[in-house]
Amino acid sequence: MDWLNNLLIYDGKFLGVQWSIWKVVGWLGNAVFFSRVFVQWYATEKLKRVVVPAIFWWLSLVGSLLLLSYGLFHNGDSVFILAYAFTWIPYIRNLIIHRRHSAAEMDCPHCSKICPPHSCFCFACGTRLGVLEPEQSAS
Numbered sequence: 001m002d003w004l005n006n007l008l009i010y011d012g013k014f015l016g017v018q019w020s021i022w023k024v025v026g027w028l029g030n031a032v033f034f035s036r037v038f039v040q041w042y043a044t045e046k047l048k049r050v051v052v053p054a055i056f057w058w059l060s061l062v063g064s065l066l067l068l069s070y071g072l073f074h075n076g077d078s079v080f081i082l083a084y085a086f087t088w089i090p091y092i093r094n095l096i097i098h099r100r101h102s103a104a105e106m107d108c109p110h111c112s113k114i115c116p117p118h119s120c121f122c123f124a125c126g127t128r129l130g131v132l133e134p135e136q137s138a139s
């Protein structure tokens with residue numbers, strides 16, 4: 001097992017990295033930020049269409065804030081800091097839009113499928129959803 005020990009720890013450093021709490025924050029930020037790609041890929045493959053689930057935006061937000069913290073408190077590189085300084089804005093906006101869309105979805109009382117907002121009929125069973133507008137019920 002000395003070969004494994006020598007492979008992992010050399011020069012007194014684990015994987016050749018001088019570890020600190022900010023290194024852990026930076027690597028954790030990298031892992032969280034990078035993991036979003038696999039989450040989005042999985043969701044797309046599962047539905048066989050391009051999908052960006054809400055967890056993608058959460059991973060983007062958390063990962064970029066961890067990387068911004070690393071840049072601000074450890075790295076200090078202006079290029080690195082600027083790369084993550086404003087990315088949280090579209091991530092939070094997309095989470096707000098996703099939440100509003102989810103709240104407006106309609107449950108079919110007949111088959112329990114979740115239908116898009118403002119649907120007049122269930123896409124799965126054809127059951128009429130919601131209340132008809134006055135001009136629709138007059139005809």
Ligand SMILES: [Zn+2]
Binds near residue numbers: 109110111122125126
């Ligand atoms: Zn239905």
